Amino acid sequence: xxxxxxxxxxxxxxxxxxxxxxxxxxxxxxxxxxxxxxxxxxxxxxxxxxxxxxxxxxxxxxxxxxxxxxxxxxxxxxxxxxxxxxxxxxxxxxxxxxxxxxxxxxxxxxxxxxxxxxxxxxxxxxxxxxxxxxxxxxxxxxxxxxxxxxxxxxxxxxxxxxxxxxxxxxxxxxxxxxxxxxxxxxxxxxxxxxxxxxxxxxxxxxxxxxxxxxxxxxxxxxxxxxxxxxxxxxxxxxxxxxxxxxxxxxxxxxxxxxxxxxxxxxxxxxxxxxxxxxxxxx
Amino acid sequence: xxxxxxxxxxxxxxxxxxxxxxxxxxxxxxxxxxxxxxxxxxxxxxxxxxxxxxxxxxxxxxxxxxxxxxxxxxxxxxxxxxxxxxxxxxxxxxxxxxxxxxxxxxxxxxxxxxxxxxxxxxxxxxxxxxxxxxxxxxxxxxxxxxxxxxxxxxxxxxxxxxxxxxxxxxxxxxxxxxxxxxxxxxxxxxxxxxxxxxxxxxxxxxxxxxxxxxxxxxxxxxxxxxxxxxxxxxxxxxxxxxxxxxxxxxxxxxxxxxxxxxxxxxxxxxxxxxxxxxxxxx
Numbered sequence: 001x002x003x004x005x006x007x008x009x010x011x012x013x014x015x016x017x018x019x020x021x022x023x024x025x026x027x028x029x030x031x032x033x034x035x036x037x038x039x040x041x042x043x044x045x046x047x048x049x050x051x052x053x054x055x056x057x058x059x060x061x062x063x064x065x066x067x068x069x070x071x072x073x074x075x076x077x078x079x080x081x082x083x084x085x086x087x088x089x090x091x092x093x094x095x096x097x098x099x100x101x102x103x104x105x106x107x108x109x110x111x112x113x114x115x116x117x118x119x120x121x122x123x124x125x126x127x128x129x130x131x132x133x134x135x136x137x138x139x140x141x142x143x144x145x146x147x148x149x150x151x152x153x154x155x156x157x158x159x160x161x162x163x164x165x166x167x168x169x170x171x172x173x174x175x176x177x178x179x180x181x182x183x184x185x186x187x188x189x190x191x192x193x194x195x196x197x198x199x200x201x202x203x204x205x206x207x208x209x210x211x212x213x214x215x216x217x218x219x220x221x222x223x224x225x226x227x228x229x230x231x232x233x234x235x236x237x238x239x240x241x242x243x244x245x246x247x248x249x250x251x252x253x254x255x256x257x258x259x260x261x262x263x264x265x266x267x268x269x270x271x272x273x274x275x276x277x278x279x280x281x282x
Numbered sequence: 283x284x285x286x287x288x289x290x291x292x293x294x295x296x297x298x299x300x301x302x303x304x305x306x307x308x309x310x311x312x313x314x315x316x317x318x319x320x321x322x323x324x325x326x327x328x329x330x331x332x333x334x335x336x337x338x339x340x341x342x343x344x345x346x347x348x349x350x351x352x353x354x355x356x357x358x359x360x361x362x363x364x365x366x367x368x369x370x371x372x373x374x375x376x377x378x379x380x381x382x383x384x385x386x387x388x389x390x391x392x393x394x395x396x397x398x399x400x401x402x403x404x405x406x407x408x409x410x411x412x413x414x415x416x417x418x419x420x421x422x423x424x425x426x427x428x429x430x431x432x433x434x435x436x437x438x439x440x441x442x443x444x445x446x447x448x449x450x451x452x453x454x455x456x457x458x459x460x461x462x463x464x465x466x467x468x469x470x471x472x473x474x475x476x477x478x479x480x481x482x483x484x485x486x487x488x489x490x491x492x493x494x495x496x497x498x499x500x501x502x503x504x505x506x507x508x509x510x511x512x513x514x515x516x517x518x519x520x521x522x523x524x525x526x527x528x529x530x531x532x533x534x535x536x537x538x539x540x541x542x543x544x545x546x547x548x549x550x551x552x553x554x555x556x557x558x559x560x561x562x563x564x
Contacts, residue, residue: 003433006432006433006434009432010432010434031442034437034439034442035442037432037435038431038432038435038436038437038438038442039431039432040431040432062437062439063435063437064435097480098480105453147449148452148453148456149320149321149322149452150288150291150292150319150320150321150322150452151285151288152288152292153319153320153345153346154320155316155320155344155345156320157316157344160313160316160317160320160445163442163445163446164445164446164449167429167446167449170430170431170432171387171430174430218538220552221541221542221545221552222541222552222553223537223538223541232534235530235531235534239525239527239531242524242525242526243521243522243524243525244524245521248517249517249521252514252517255505256500256503256505259503259504259505260503260542260545263503263542263545263546264545264552270503270504270546271504
């Protein structure tokens with residue numbers, strides 16, 4: 001691999017951030033930095049770390065000083081991923097409702113396709129040492145990602161999981177870079193839809209306005225009981241999280257929600273009244 | 283993956299041993315055991331370890347007690363690999379004379395082919411924390427194996443390197459096992475979103491009822507002009523076509539469309555009227 005390729009790979013990987021939520025052990029942050037740097041990733045976001053800063057981080061980061069300086073500290077997961085398009089939550093356990101789940105390898109391939117082909121920002125979110133991510137945090141992800149392990153002993157710790165994910169990200173970035181340099185190279189990397197999209201994809205922060213709007217509309221038309229919404233909000237997040245809406249689709253759907261709200265509260269009236277007998281005609 | 287598959291994978295991986303030469307830090311041995319156990323490998327051979335036994339090994343091995351009991355201690359690398367057919371030496375640096383060199387992934391694929399197809403014993407040999415393997419030790423290997431890293435900062439430590447190698451060994455073992463169980467299967471383990479879904483996905487024929495319903499609802503609330511719908515129907519198809527709705531999601535969305543239609547034509551009325559001043563509150 002040429003020096004040029006290495007720089008190109010690192011440039012791609014600068015759009016893949018690692019997010020660690022409520023990390024307790026400084027050694028895990030240090031190991032994460034080292035794993036990242038070795039594989040060419042550069043952006044670490046810490047959500048409310050329990051112990052930070054700490055000398056063990058620097059000791060274990062073994063010279064990844066530039067990455068330490070770039071660490072971003074935020075209070076909530078939402079802040080950590082607000083400008084991201086594609087968010088992966090790491091999860092070992094099965095949850096209330098199944099989420100679209102990718103193994104580490106196809107998840108990395110999907111990530112680098114998103115970065116290289118449609119300039120997306122990607123986040124991989126890792127949970128607490130003792131109990132991972134909450135259901136609420138996992139619901140903020142478009143996909144869940146899992147590392148295939150011995151099902152009799154599935155106890156990869158967070159540092160090891162980050163190591164494997166970063167390694168797969170680098171492998172995918174190498175394949176993508178090779179593809180660009182040599183377009184004849186095999187395309188086995190992605191079986192995926194080519195996202196040469198006409199509209200930019202919306203960021204996570206916009207989706208955090210989308211779901212409340214949708215839920216409010218459903219509550220207003222009494223399709224959902226806001227006091228007892230059961231699994232409905234989660235199902236809607238899972239559904240729309242799989243799509244990755246583009247900007248036009250986003251405004252289109254929010255326009256529909258607003259129209260329904262206006263119809264419901266009487267601020268919008270139909271221009272004609274010829275279709276009232278139409279019920280059940282579909 | 284079934285329990286049977288997991289057992290078959292572990293059986294294959296029992297023929298791939300990890301060899302650590304002159305290891306100084308007990309923590310690295312503990313981490314190696316944990317990485318191995320998590321990925322389904324079971325045989326660790328220590329060549330003249332500097333500190334053994336040591337409580338840190340047990341602490342970091344986190345319950346991989348059965349592997350600790352099976353550890354083999356020998357004096358020389360030659361003893362460690364004497365019954366092996368295929369030996370990989372790990373090397374970050376280029377050496378005096380070039381050796382057949384494989385990246386971790388093809389090395390793992392080669393290893394599992396050797397195990398499954400010709401009952402070979404495989405060893406991957408890792409060197410000292412500070413200076414790796416000697417030229418003499420590297421010359422005992424059939425191949426050298428390297429993990430692709432950021433060439434500006436190639437300092438994967440031995441525990442991280444063992445983690446990546448064990449992960450690739452498991453991925454290759456999974457692919458091999460799948461190949462045996464289902465010879466039609468493609469070699470890559472999963473390129474696809476794992477649809478271990480709670481609900482069956484809807485078929486194309488159902489979606490062909492979904493779109494007309496959605497369009498009719500939008501026409502009724504005059505969000506779409508059926509005489510001149512422009513690109514809207516196409517955009518909606520592209521949007522929902524990306525998701526692959528499951529049956530529950532399908533009925534959920536059609537239920538919402540029906541509610542909006544009923545609201546619009548007056549066949550359904552809100553039970554209360556407290557929220558009429560709610561407009562624009564989102």
